[in-house]
Amino acid sequence: MVSVQVRLPSPLRSFVGGAAVTDIDGDTVGEVLSRLVDRHRELERHLFGGTGQLRNFVSIYLNDEDIRHLQRESTPVRSGDVVSIVPAIAGGAPAGATPPAGRPAPSELPLADSVETSPPLTGDQLRRYSRHLLLPEVGVRGQRRLRASKVLLVGAGGLGSPAALYLAAAGVGEIGLVDFDRVEASNLQRQVIYGTHDIGRPKLDSARDRLKDLNPDVVVRMHEVHLSSENAMEILRPYDVIVDGTDNFPTRYLVNDAAVLLGKPNVYGSIYRFEGQASVFDARKGPCYRCLYPEPPPPGLVPSCAEGGVLGVLPGIVGTIQATETVKLLLGVGEPLVGRLLLFDALSLRFRELRLRKNPDCVLCGTHPTQTGLIDYPAFCGVPSPATAPEAGAVPEIAPEGLAARLAQEEPPLLVDVRSPSEWEIVHLPGATLIPLAELPDRVTELTHAREVVVYCHKGNRSGRATRLLLDLGFTHVASLRGGIEAYAEKVDPTLPRY
Amino acid sequence: MKVVFPPTVVRDIRRHGEATYPEECCGFLIGPNGGATPGPERRVRRTIPAENRNESLRSRRFEIPPEELRQVERGLEGTDEAVLGFYHSHPDHPAVPSQFDQDHAWPWYTYVVLAVVGGRSGDFGAFELDPDERRFSPVPWTVEPVAVPER
Numbered sequence: 001m002v003s004v005q006v007r008l009p010s011p012l013r014s015f016v017g018g019a020a021v022t023d024i025d026g027d028t029v030g031e032v033l034s035r036l037v038d039r040h041r042e043l044e045r046h047l048f049g050g051t052g053q054l055r056n057f058v059s060i061y062l063n064d065e066d067i068r069h070l071q072r073e074s075t076p077v078r079s080g081d082v083v084s085i086v087p088a089i090a091g092g093a094p095a096g097a098t099p100p101a102g103r104p105a106p107s108e109l110p111l112a113d114s115v116e117t118s119p120p121l122t123g124d125q126l127r128r129y130s131r132h133l134l135l136p137e138v139g140v141r142g143q144r145r146l147r148a149s150k151v152l153l154v155g156a157g158g159l160g161s162p163a164a165l166y167l168a169a170a171g172v173g174e175i176g177l178v179d180f181d182r183v184e185a186s187n188l189q190r191q192v193i194y195g196t197h198d199i200g201r202p203k204l205d206s207a208r209d210r211l212k213d214l215n216p217d218v219v220v221r222m223h224e225v226h227l228s229s230e231n232a233m234e235i236l237r238p239y240d241v242i243v244d245g246t247d248n249f250p251t252r253y254l255v256n257d258a259a260v261l262l263g264k265p266n267v268y269g270s271i272y273r274f275e276g277q278a279s280v281f282d283a284r285k286g287p288c289y290r291c292l293y294p295e296p297p298p299p300g301l302v303p304s305c306a307e308g309g310v311l312g313v314l315p316g317i318v319g320t321i322q323a324t325e326t327v328k329l330l331l332g333v334g335e336p337l338v339g340r341l342l343l344f345d346a347l348s349l350r351f352r353e354l355r356l357r358k359n360p361d362c363v364l365c366g367t368h369p370t371q372t373g374l375i376d377y378p379a380f381c382g383v384p385s386p387a388t389a390p391e392a393g394a395v396p397e398i399a400p401e402g403l404a405a406r407l408a409q410e411e412p413p414l415l416v417d418v419r420s421p422s423e424w425e426i427v428h429l430p431g432a433t434l435i436p437l438a439e440l441p442d443r444v445t446e447l448t449h450a451r452e453v454v455v456y457c458h459k460g461n462r463s464g465r466a467t468r469l470l471l472d473l474g475f476t477h478v479a480s481l482r483g484g485i486e487a488y489a490e491k492v493d494p495t496l497p498r499y
Numbered sequence: 500m501k502v503v504f505p506p507t508v509v510r511d512i513r514r515h516g517e518a519t520y521p522e523e524c525c526g527f528l529i530g531p532n533g534g535a536t537p538g539p540e541r542r543v544r545r546t547i548p549a550e551n552r553n554e555s556l557r558s559r560r561f562e563i564p565p566e567e568l569r570q571v572e573r574g575l576e577g578t579d580e581a582v583l584g585f586y587h588s589h590p591d592h593p594a595v596p597s598q599f600d601q602d603h604a605w606p607w608y609t610y611v612v613l614a615v616v617g618g619r620s621g622d623f624g625a626f627e628l629d630p631d632e633r634r635f636s637p638v639p640w641t642v643e644p645v646a647v648p649e650r
Contacts, residue, residue: 009572010581011607018534046605057603059565066566086565089525089585090553091600091610137555333555 001025002079006036009087015042024083029062030073032083047085057088069355118148125217129171137333143171147217149330152176152239154227154255156203158315159245159269159322161193166323168211168218172330175211176221176239179203186499190312227251229374232258241326243267245319249296250377256281256289257374260364265336267325269318274311276318276344279337279356280325283365286339291359291366296381309422314346395467398454398479400491406454407431413477414450417485418466419457427485427497429456437462444473456481456488458499502609502625502640503542509642511546513620516588516613522557525549525587527571528609532581541583541609547571560599561587584609591615594622596635604628604635 005021016022024039026032033054037044047058054060060067061084067075077083121129121140125147132138138146151172153160156179167175183191183198183206198206204222211220223235236242236258244255244266252270259266265282268289281288321342328334341354363371398406406413415432417424424434435443437457447453453475455463463480470478481488489496508528515524526548533541553562568582575581585608589597594614596604604610606628614621625640 009568009605011605014607061565061569084569086569087605088565089563089568089605090603091525091561091585091587091597335554 001027002077002081004032004077004079004081004083006032007082007084009085011087012043012046012085015040015046027076028073029060029067029075029077029083032077033060033073057090059086059088060084061086069357118144120144121147125171128215132170138331142331142333145332146171146327146330147173149241150174150176150239151241151243151326151330152178152236153243153245154178154251155245155247156191156193156207157181157187157245157247158190158271158310159319160243161191161207162316162319163243163245163269163323163326164207164211165193165214166320167326168215168220170323170327171215172218172327174219174221174239176223176235177204177207178223178225178227178235179207180224180226190310190315192316227254229254229377232374233262236262236264239264241265241267241329243269243322243326245269245322249381252289253296253380254374254377257364257371259283260288260290261373265329265338267322267329267337269315269322271310271314271318273308274314274346276314276346278318278321278325278342278344279340280329282336282338283358287356287358288362288365290364291362292341292356294359294362311346314344317344317346395464395471396479397460397464397482399482400488403454403481403488404492411451413452413454413479414447416447416453416455416466417457418455418462419485423458423499426499427489429485429488432456437466440466440469444470447475452477454479454481457484459484459486500538500627500638501540502638503540504640504642505544506642508543508546509623511548512586512588512611512613512623515546515548515586516590516615516620517618519551519588520615520618521590523551523553523559523561523588523590524613525551525561525563525585527563527568527582528584528586528611529571529575529580530583531579533583543583543609544580546586558590582608584611586611586613588613588615588620591617594624596626600626601628601635609638610635 003023003025006024007021008016013020022036024032024036026035033047037047048054054073062070062075062077063082067073121143126133129143132143133140149172151167151174153164153175156164156177160177160179164175164177181203183194183201183203185199187194188196193210194203194206202224204224208220208222211218225231227235232254242255242259242264244252246252246255256266259281260283263284265280266289267280269276269278325337328336339356341356343352343354358365360367363369415429417428417432417434418437418440420436421434428434433446435446447470453470455466455470455478457463460480460483463484467478467480485496486498489498515526518524526546528543529547530542530544549563549567551557551561552564553560563585572582589612592614594612596610596612600610600612608627610626612624612626625638626635627638628634629636
């Protein structure tokens with residue numbers, strides 16, 4: 001138990017005999033406060049609500065730090081610390097009042113002017129958006145504001161699908177989509193904007209049709225390109241809010257950096273297996289993605305959804321959270337997810353929240369930024385870009401047809417499957433041994449007797465890394481199956497299931 | 500208790516309210532520290548304008564984060580001055596405290612409300628929480644010139 005000073009604001013001093021500072025013992029901030037209240041009962045109703053929780057309008061500082069940035073009431077205290085009680089001051093005009101017509105509340109977003117000059121809502125729009133218009137926080141003004149706003153979705157996949165649907169339904173005037181994939185059967189488990197009949201179509205064509213059907217008023221801008229340092233600024237520039245629905249680190253850093261440089265909010269979401277994250281990165285008001293992760297993880301450490309799997313509902317939850325934040329930003333209502341990282345775990349069905357702080361040393365948005373433009377993101381993330389991949393060919397590969405021929409001969413090579421056990425269960429090559437990539441370094445001795453090893457995975461990425469590892473460990477006769485078991489099923493054995 | 504304002508303070512509050520219209524303005528009332536139990540008269544000496552940090556509806560709400568209050572109080576440490584209260588404006592609404600004002604009020608402080616109608620400042624009122632702390636009551640106030648030292 002140590003003794004700390006508690007500093008009281010003027011309104012509460014009369015309850016402690018007029019003193020500005022009083023000494024209290026305790027081990028944590030919470031203990032100090034409860035002893036303070038025990039000694040001066042009158043303080044209780046000012047500091048704590050009926051539930052025993054600290055009142056919303058009371059902030060507690062330990063020395064210079066708000067305890068919400070520390071361990072809240074369980075923050076330990078040391079001898080000589082100063083605990084300050086600071087009231088937040090708020091108020092305002094009567095709740096039922098509305099500003100008179102013709103005197104709009106100015107907005108933070110530059111689009112307010114275009115709202116004022118835009119035509120009134122049509123009869124069809126009044127009917128369509130009636131449930132929004134009933135909300136005083138939206139109303140006709142807010143709905144016109146949504147109609148005058150422009151949102152860019154980077155990625156029209158698991159996150160982009162629900163986000164685009166809800167933003168179009170909400171009446172966002174212009175929705176831009178960046179994607180260059182085609183719809184595949186394996187997308188439909190979570191990318192709810194597409195239907196079975198869309199398989200094989202360009203994603204943007206299908207998405208545009210669906211969004212126009214949902215809300216014909218929405219203008220859909222299609223950017224059927226790979227977002228890159230060369231085109232990102234130009235593509236992002238016209239939009240008010242950027243929604244990051246990317247599935248890879250180079251593009252995520254690119255989106256973050258371009259949004260920071262252009263001074264636009266970046267509504268971030270990411271998903272992996274059963275867990276999701278969301279935040280709003282707005283460097284003007286809080287941290288950016290680089291403040292959170294100054295550098296990307298080494299390539300291969302964090303598997304993509306294509307490798308690790310993802311619960312189909314999960315992007316629905318995270319993507320709709322992104323849509324919620326986007327609509328709030330456009331309306332200028334509520335408390336945005338700025339400076340907070342929301343973590344969601346579907347298995348335990350729990351939301352958690354982490355406080356994020358702006359990193360003063362952030363190269364992009366810190367006090368002395370050193371990065372003033374876009375960089376080479378594939379290189380930054382250690383991912384060879386497709387055009388310049390020098391290592392791709394550096395690993396010996398074997399074509400599916402070549403492997404089939406070798407397997408038919410005497411002394412066939414030892415086949416090693418480096419995928420996960422759940423993928424192995426779907427399909428594997430006869431005679432293969434399962435050694436998931438992560439276990440390979442520990443189980444490499446199982447391979448030493450083999451004269452020749454062929455490694456395969458789903459599409460050839462993981463087997464390439466496994467082959468590189470084996471070469472580094474001194475194996476000489478080792479090759480990676482080009483295109484993985486997917487290519488083998490396509491070229492050699494059409495009876496194999498594909499996923 | 501009576502609150503006394505120099506004309507400069509009234510002028511500054513009016514100007515602030517007109518400048519931020521149609522949003523609410525807000526700020527601090529600063530004056531000699533009368534101690535924990537104020538005497539019969541409270542003299543406001545000057546104001547410190549604050550930025551309205553309400554994120555959602557600044558036309559009808561104001562907010563001064565604790566960190567700002569703390570900074571102002573720190574600046575006054577060691578002087579004879581203290582934060583005596585707060586002022587804010589009601590754009591296009593009368594100069595009476597709202598229920599919201601009352602719900603967020605603290606004892607001891609003086610709250611000044613300024614009506615700004617159509618961009619021009621109007622009525623002006625000073626309020627304090629009753630001793631039972633359930634209701635706001637208007638407190639009498641006057642404007643008195645500051646004593647100008649003789650040349």
